[in-house]
Amino acid sequence: MNATDSKERSESDLVAARRAKLKRWTEELGIDPWGSRVDDLTPLADARSMFLESAADAMDAEEPPNEDPRPRATVAGRVIQHRAMGKLTFMVLRDDSGDLQVSCSKADLETASFKLASKVDYGDIVVASGPVGRTKRGEICVWADQFEVHCKSLAPPPEKFHGLTDAEQRYRRRYVDMYTNPETMETFRRRSQIVSEIRRFMERHGYVEVETPMMQPVAGGAAARPFGTHHNALDIDLFLRIAPELYLKRLLVGGMRKVFEVNRNFRNEGVSRQHNPEFTMMEAYQAFGDCETVIELAESLIRELAGGVLPYGDLEIDYTQAFDRISYGDLFERTHGCNMSDESAVRTVAAKKHVEDAATRNHWLLVEALFDEAEDRIDPTRPTWVTDFPAAISPLTRPRSDAPDIAWRAELFIAGMEIGNFYTELNDPDIQRARFTEQLDGINDEEAAFRSLDSDFLDALCVGMPPAGGFGIGIDRIVMLLTNHTSIRDVILFPLLRPEGGEQ
RNA sequence: GAUCGCGUAGCUCAGUCGGUAGAGCAACCGCCUUUUAAGCGGUAGGUCCUGGGUUCGAGCCCCAGCGUGAUCACCA
Numbered sequence: 013m014n015a016t017d018s019k020e021r022s023e024s025d026l027v028a029a030r031r032a033k034l035k036r037w038t039e040e041l042g043i044d045p046w047g048s049r050v051d052d053l054t055p056l057a058d059a060r061s062m063f064l065e066s067a068a069d070a071m072d073a074e075e076p077p078n079e080d081p082r083p084r085a086t087v088a089g090r091v092i093q094h095r096a097m098g099k100l101t102f103m104v105l106r107d108d109s110g111d112l113q114v115s116c117s118k119a120d121l122e123t124a125s126f127k128l129a130s131k132v133d134y135g136d137i138v139v140a141s142g143p144v145g146r147t148k149r150g151e152i153c154v155w156a157d158q159f160e161v162h163c164k165s166l167a168p169p170p171e172k173f174h175g176l177t178d179a180e181q182r183y184r185r186r187y188v189d190m191y192t193n194p195e196t197m198e199t200f201r202r203r204s205q206i207v208s209e210i211r212r213f214m215e216r217h218g219y220v221e222v223e224t225p226m227m228q229p230v231a232g233g234a235a236a237r238p239f240g241t242h243h244n245a246l247d248i249d250l251f252l253r254i255a256p257e258l259y260l261k262r263l264l265v266g267g268m269r270k271v272f273e274v275n276r277n278f279r280n281e282g283v284s285r286q287h288n289p290e291f292t293m294m295e296a297y298q299a300f301g302d303c304e305t306v307i308e309l310a311e312s313l314i315r316e317l318a319g320g321v322l323p324y325g326d327l328e329i330d331y332t333q334a335f336d337r338i339s340y341g342d343l344f345e346r347t348h349g350c351n352m353s354d355e356s357a358v359r360t361v362a363a364k365k366h367v368e369d370a371a372t373r374n375h376w377l378l379v380e381a382l383f384d385e386a387e388d389r390i391d392p393t394r395p396t397w398v399t400d401f402p403a404a405i406s407p408l409t410r411p412r413s414d415a416p417d418i419a420w421r422a423e424l425f426i427a428g429m430e431i432g433n434f435y436t437e438l439n440d441p442d443i444q445r446a447r448f449t450e451q452l453d454g455i456n457d458e459e460a461a462f463r464s465l466d467s468d469f470l471d472a473l474c475v476g477m478p479p480a481g482g483f484g485i486g487i488d489r490i491v492m493l494l495t496n497h498t499s500i501r502d503v504i505l506f507p508l509l510r511p512e513g514g515e516q
Numbered sequence: 517g518a519u520c521g522c523g524u525a526g527c528u529c530a531g532u533c534g535g536u537a538g539a540g541c542a543a544c545c546g547c548c549u550u551u552u553a554a555g556c557g558g559u560a561g562g563u564c565c566u567g568g569g570u571u572c573g574a575g576c577c578c579c580a581g582c583g584u585g586a587u588c589a590c591c592a
Contacts, residue, residue, distance in 0.1 A: 025561065026526050029543055097555060098548035117549065134542070148550045168526035171541050173553035177528070180584050192527095236591060255592095281591050282517075291592070423592095430592055486592050499585095510583065 026168040030133060034164045041124045047162025050139055052086055057109035059085040062144045063152045071145060082143035087112060087154055088162065090137050090191055093172060096130040102153075103129070105138065106191060108201070113153035114140045125159040134172055135165030183507050196502075203491045203503055206317060207274060210294060210487070213313050219270040219296055224259035226252060226276065230466040233257030233408070237280040238462050239289075251462060252278035255484065257408065258469045260297050261437065264480055265472045272296035274487065285499045286429060289508050292487040301481030302436040303420040307397060310424065310432065310483055311335055314395070317494060324427050325498045327393050335424070336396040343398060344379065347386035352379045352402065353417060376404035387425065395426045397434075407447040410436045424485070426493055432485030439480065441473035 037043045054062070067081040089105030089112070099118040104111050116129040120142070132138060140156040147153060170176045175192030182189040182196070189196045211221065229248065231238035233255030241250050256273050263271050274294045283289060298305055311334075318331035341352050350357035355375045362370035362378045365385075370378065379402055390396045399422040403411040406419035420436030438444050448465050455463055491503040501507040 026543060093552070095551050095555070096548090097551060100549040100551080102551045104552075113552070115550080119549085147552085149552075151550090151552065169542070171527035171529095171553090173541070174528045178523095178584085180523095181527090183584095234592080277592085279591065282589080284588095284591090285586080287591065293592075432592080484592085489592075 027166055030164065030166045030168075033131065033133070034166070037128065037161070037164075041128065043124070043128065043161065045161050045164040047137070047139075047160075050086065050088060050162070053088050053139075054085040055109035056087055056089055056105060056107045056112040059087050059144055059154060060110065060112050060152055063146065064144075068146050080143055082145050082155075084141065084143050085154055086139065086141040086158075087114070088137065088139045090165075091132050091134055092191070094132060094134060101126070101130045102147075103132065103138075105140075106194075108197060113147075113151050114138075114142075114156050114159075115147055115151075115153045116140075116156045116159060120155060120157045121159055125156075128161055129156065129159045132161060133165060133169075135167065135169040136161055137163035137165070179501075180509070183501055183509055186505055199495050199497065199503060200505060202495050206491055206494055207292075207487065209317060210313065211274065213316065214272045214294075214296060217270070217309065219272045219298075220268060222260070222263060222268070222271050222273050223275065224256045224263075224273060226278075228253050228259075230464050230469075231462060232466045232469065234277075234279075239278050239280050240462065254279050255293070256295050257482070257484070258466055260295055260482070261477055261480075262469065262472045264297055264299050265475050265477045269299045270297070283508065285501075286489065288488065288500050288504050291500070291504075293484050294487055295482065295484040297437070297480050297482040299478040299480050302479070303399075303422055303434050303481055306434050306481040306483040307422055310434065310485060311395075314431075314490070317490070322494065323496055324493055325496070327427055329393050329395070329427060329493065331395060336391070336394045338390075338396065338398060339400040340383070340398055340402065341400060341418075343386045343389060344383060347389055348382055358382070374404070376402050380405050387428070387430075390425050390428070392426075392428045395424065395431075397422045397424055406435070407451055408435065408438055408444075410438045410440075411443075429489050429492075430486075431489055431493075432483055434483040435481065437477070437480040437482050439473060439477040441470055444473055445470050 034045055037045050062083045062085055064081070064083060067083070070077055070081050087105060087107075089107040091103050092106045092111065093104035095102045101116040102113055103116075104113050116126060118126045121129065139160045139162050140154050141158040142154045142156045145153065145155050170188060170192055176182050176185065176189050182193070186196075190200070191197070214221070227241065227243075227250040229250060231251035231254050233253075234257070236254045238251040238254050241252065242248070243250055254277055256275070256277070260271055260273060272294060273296075275292065276290050277293050278290050280289065281287065296306065296309075298309075315331050318329075320332060321328055321330045323329075344352040348361045350361060352358060358375060358378050359370055362382060365382065367373075367378060367381050390398070400412075400418045401409070401421040401423070403409065403417055403419040406421045409419035409421040412418045412420060422434045424431040424434070438447070448470070452463060452465060488500050488503055492498065492500060495503060497503050
């Protein structure tokens with residue numbers, strides 16, 4: 013709070029200067045610095061492409077034509093560079109299409125407009141009209157014959173060359189990051205495209221997009237800590253969903269054949285370079301499909317999105333070939349030198365690796381704990397399917413009929429990240445009930461506060477869910493891979509940060 | 517949650533051995549019709565994250581706290 017005081021005090025000179033300028037404009041020039049509607053605006057990139065070399069040449073000739081042949085445009089943007097040179101002022105505007113110089117000659121503008129143009133600040137939003145031409149140095153620009161300020165920026169701007177570089181400031185003041193760092197704008201534009209392409213892909217394959225509850229009385233579908241909340245009028249506790257799975261499956265029961273949902277999940281876990289408490293996931297289910305059906309679908313989706321070999325940090329990831337495959341058990345054995353089904357061998361390895369409660373903990377939970385090390389053996393440059401997960405750690409997955417300890421489940425790994433899970437869905441209500449009950453047995457009090465049996469879901473399975481394949485993929489992580497960002501915070505517009513100021 | 521790093525002007529950063537605060541950009545003033553991160557010249561701008569401690573003296577050393585980044589853990 014002291015920090016805030018001092019910030020306000022030391023900023024005051026810069027803010028005061030801008031406020032004083034604002035006052036002068038309104039009082040002396042009679043200008044409304046907060047702007048108004050402008051029709052027929054041309055995006056800056058489009059205005060640039062309107063440039064006609066022949067027209068510019070004609071204007072530079074000994075005897076320029078009477079009629080100005082240069083195309084005209086009205087452009088708007090935020091001032092990101094400004095150079096006032098006496099009777100000539102140059103500025104560079106930026107909008108979401110790009111940058112373009114606006115050149116202002118005192119001879120072409122009304123006195124008040126020229127004065128305004130020569131005095132605008134970095135960060136102001138302006139509108140200029142005029143022919144698209146070029147300067148003596150060959151820079152394509154709009155030669156303004158009309159110039160207006162449409163929004164005064166009062167905040168002190170960041171340094172104009174480096175922009176905001178401090179990661180914290182970039183996340184906290186994303187709106188500044190966006191206009192000063194074009195890469196940021198590009199990343200989020202790309203994210204939008206990717207999500208849109210995913211939707212089109214799914215629709216093309218006959219999937220219907222749905223929206224299921226984000227506030228759920230029972231938070232199921234994944235093993236994660238949920239956020240809790242409360243509905244006052246009904247006086248009930250609710251959880252923010254950790255997965256949409258159990259609702260999407262209800263839709264299969266209801267008769268939808270192919271459904272998907274792209275939306276947020278919320279998990280009350282730690283934050284890291286790969287984890288934000290709210291993250292976007294796509295889940296999809298296909299009646300009469302299985303694990304293989306959705307593996308094939310997702311592989312072609314990801315290959316289509318990536319379209320080739322993409323850099324990721326220090327890696328080059330090849331999406332063009334069929335993704336690698338290895339079974340969970342093989343990877344385990346390759347890493348730890350024992351069969352994962354061999355309980356005593358697993359306990360021995362676990363004890364040697366100092367896994368907690370190696371002697372008493374459930375055998376398959378030990379296998380899961382040891383598997384982390386195995387994940388590191390996967391070639392990060394090769395998208396890889398890890399198949400045949402242990403049934404014991406896959407409570408919503410159908411066990412294999414030929415090997416009941418193994419589930420029809422695969423997980424996709426790329427660049428060392430878990431990208432998604434793929435299943436042949438469990439639709440036997442009795443086995444499902446048993447799995448849920450097993451899971452609830454022996455949980456501690458803390459977990460008991462948010463884990464409970466979703467009996468309505470079991471009722472739905474009793475009504476009958478067709479056999480199905482289903483999957484979920486992390487959209488943020490896909491965007492990270494496709495835009496070459498190794499921190500999830502760079503692909504989420506407003507990642508969760510602690511509020512500034514401490515104390516509270 | 518653990519370990520390590522970082523926090524100095526609005527922004528980007530220097531700051532030597534502990535000797536009392538520096539630059540560039542931005543701001544302000546003046547000049548200027550061809551600049552393109554930076555036209556030229558001048559002026560001003562600081563709770564060195566916060567609180568303690570050591571010391572004649574702390575931006576610098578020590579302790580605690582806050583924020584943040586990286587790695588690990590939990591998870592996707």
